[in-house]
Amino acid sequence: MTSQIELIKAHVLNRLADAAAPFVQVMVDSGTGLKEFESVTFGILLQVGLQLLKRFGQMQGDGDHGETIIDPAPPPGGAPGDERLLHRSQTRITRSIRSIFGSVDFSVYVYHIRNDPNSAIAFRPFDAALQITPERYSPLLQEYSMLFCCEQSFRGAAESFEKVFGQQLSIDTLEKVSRRMGHAAAEFMHQKPAPPADEEGQFLVLTADGKGVPLVKPEALRLAAFEEKTVRPGNRRMATVCSVYSVDAFHRTAADVVAGLFRDPTDTQSSPTCRPAPQHKRLTAFLPATLPDLPDEMTRGATIAMSWAAHEIELRRKPNQILIRLMDGQHSLWSEADAAISDHDGLTVDILDIVHVAGYVAQAAKQLCCPAQRMKFIRERMQRILDGDVASVIRGCRRMSALKKLQGDRKASVEAACGYFEAHSHRMRYHEYLAAGYPIATGLIEGACRHLVKDRLECSGMRWTIKGAQAMLNLRSVKASGFWDEFQRSYHGVRAIPT
Numbered sequence: 001m002t003s004q005i006e007l008i009k010a011h012v013l014n015r016l017a018d019a020a021a022p023f024v025q026v027m028v029d030s031g032t033g034l035k036e037f038e039s040v041t042f043g044i045l046l047q048v049g050l051q052l053l054k055r056f057g058q059m060q061g062d063g064d065h066g067e068t069i070i071d072p073a074p075p076p077g078g079a080p081g082d083e084r085l086l087h088r089s090q091t092r093i094t095r096s097i098r099s100i101f102g103s104v105d106f107s108v109y110v111y112h113i114r115n116d117p118n119s120a121i122a123f124r125p126f127d128a129a130l131q132i133t134p135e136r137y138s139p140l141l142q143e144y145s146m147l148f149c150c151e152q153s154f155r156g157a158a159e160s161f162e163k164v165f166g167q168q169l170s171i172d173t174l175e176k177v178s179r180r181m182g183h184a185a186a187e188f189m190h191q192k193p194a195p196p197a198d199e200e201g202q203f204l205v206l207t208a209d210g211k212g213v214p215l216v217k218p219e220a221l222r223l224a225a226f227e228e229k230t231v232r233p234g235n236r237r238m239a240t241v242c243s244v245y246s247v248d249a250f251h252r253t254a255a256d257v258v259a260g261l262f263r264d265p266t267d268t269q270s271s272p273t274c275r276p277a278p279q280h281k282r283l284t285a286f287l288p289a290t291l292p293d294l295p296d297e298m299t300r301g302a303t304i305a306m307s308w309a310a311h312e313i314e315l316r317r318k319p320n321q322i323l324i325r326l327m328d329g330q331h332s333l334w335s336e337a338d339a340a341i342s343d344h345d346g347l348t349v350d351i352l353d354i355v356h357v358a359g360y361v362a363q364a365a366k367q368l369c370c371p372a373q374r375m376k377f378i379r380e381r382m383q384r385i386l387d388g389d390v391a392s393v394i395r396g397c398r399r400m401s402a403l404k405k406l407q408g409d410r411k412a413s414v415e416a417a418c419g420y421f422e423a424h425s426h427r428m429r430y431h432e433y434l435a436a437g438y439p440i441a442t443g444l445i446e447g448a449c450r451h452l453v454k455d456r457l458e459c460s461g462m463r464w465t466i467k468g469a470q471a472m473l474n475l476r477s478v479k480a481s482g483f484w485d486e487f488q489r490s491y492h493g494v495r496a497i498p499t
Contacts, residue, residue: 016048046166049101062092063109063125071111071122086111086122095126099138100165132492139492142177145169147484149178150476153459175468181491182471185478186284188487190308194315195280201246203438204317205278206309206341207326207445208243208333210302211453212236213287216463223288223298223466235463237287239473240333241449242305244312245281249437254386257434258379261358278444280316283480284308285452285473287466302332306340313341323348324438327445328356329424352427353442358382360417361393367410368400385421388431394418452476 023044027037071084092107108126112119127134137145144165148157158169213236215223220235258264286301286308317323325341327333329352341348361381365374381393401414421428433440456476457469464472478487 043166046101050099050104053097053099053101054104057097057104057106057126057130060126060129062107063129064088065111065125069111069123072128073123084113084122086113087115088112090117095124096136097132097138098136098141098167100141100144102167137173137177139488142181142492143488145174146178146181146475149174150472150479151456153462154178178475179467179471182474184491185474185487186470188483188490189282189284189474189478189481190311192282192483197318199279200316200318201248201276201279203249203322203324204244204246204313205324205326205439206242206244206313206337207442208240208302208305208309208337209328209442209445209449210238210240210330210333211285211449213239213453213457213469214463215469216465219464219466238301239285239287239453239457239469240301240305241283241285241445241452242309243281243283243445243448244309244316245278245444246316247278247439248276250275250439251437252434254383254431254434257354257386257430257440258382261355261382262375262379281444281481282312283448283452284477285448287470287473289466289470300332300336302336303340306333306336309337310340320345320347322438324351325349326351326353326439326442328353328442329420331423349433349438350427351433351438351440352424354386354430354440355442355446357385357421357428360420361385364397364414364417367406367413368397368404385428386430386434388429390421390425390428394421448480452480 027040032040065088067088069086069088071086074082074084089110089112092109095106095108097104097106106126108124110121111123111125113122124134132139135142145157145161148160151157152160154171154174158171158174162168215235215237217235220237223237284305286304288298288301289304290297291299291304313323323341323343325334325337325348327337334350358378361378362374365377365381369377381396384390384393397414397418401411406414430440452473457464457472478484
């Protein structure tokens, strides 16, 4: 069937090209530029597509399969052999479809559960033949509009869609489509099977971080209790971004990492080999929400995220495979990870993100050194930390603070850095991690926070409801994880019911 369609498509394209030759000649003779030619031609193609859609729908028939039929898709729970009789509508109804080519109406029959035009519609033969749901927007229009909405505001998406396809879309409708599709996207991600085992890397990695989402004020007040601390005023509330991926070992020295942190010029002869790419990176993000099992209380986004990660790890982890939990120093994330993912086998390795460590070293350097000495101070302390000598860095910073007789905020800043290192020292055995080839930086999740959350949900003037924001996060997670096409096939995959 596929080869036959391809042959017919090639034949149609050739016929269209031959038929359009006079049009092209006129455009050439009139001195038309390429931009105008593209614009006019694209408009013609959209009109051709609309005419083909009309024929495609008309050739499906009007859905008349007799005055009564046996329900081809009875509701669950019925007794075996208990067939339900459906009744054809007394007259045809108008079935409107809005596609990427434009809007078209069809006159079709539907089937009710009783011989009463006011009773519920149980079967739509026309929709079943076209493999669509009763929504007015066609599957491809929904997909394309959501591609715009995933990257722009709903208003901006509507404007861009109109510019490309010449149709005005309702912002309210786009928001509704986003919520419906976003809800399905979360379920899709949860039901994804494990990737092929032979495509996975040597280590399985869990990483997570938080990013604020600006909410409308009533929604923000609902989530106020979930903030560990107020990072900035306003109605921003934390979404937890989480990723699970696998990666092969990448062996480096402490000097290699320091050179990378300071962006030293690279020596291709002595630099490490090419860094292995993460495999089957799956991303998701969660705001606090009420769960079906706990409908009377709000569950933290970090709790939901770590529950998702635990499911993903259980699905993908191979026997005796090292699991690396790689995050910054946010205590709530580590607590949630401990609650969701236990280390019964001793094969779980916790690693504190080295970039955040460097930030705290720089914080101490600002108080302990003059500007001319700071970079040297940071390099030397980072080298020691990467060599496994965290304790001496803590002692040295406190000694320098005492000798310089720091007071107030300056002393507190140094002490905060030392406290950070002490609290996470068991996650800072970098000499062991580098020797084993483990990843030690959370660049992947930092980039995901910017991409999933900031680039779309934090645009100027935006304020979200919890459900609206979560739906958009779900859609962007599917897209960022590389499952967009597969999800669209799943979401719109309504099979025709034989009649």
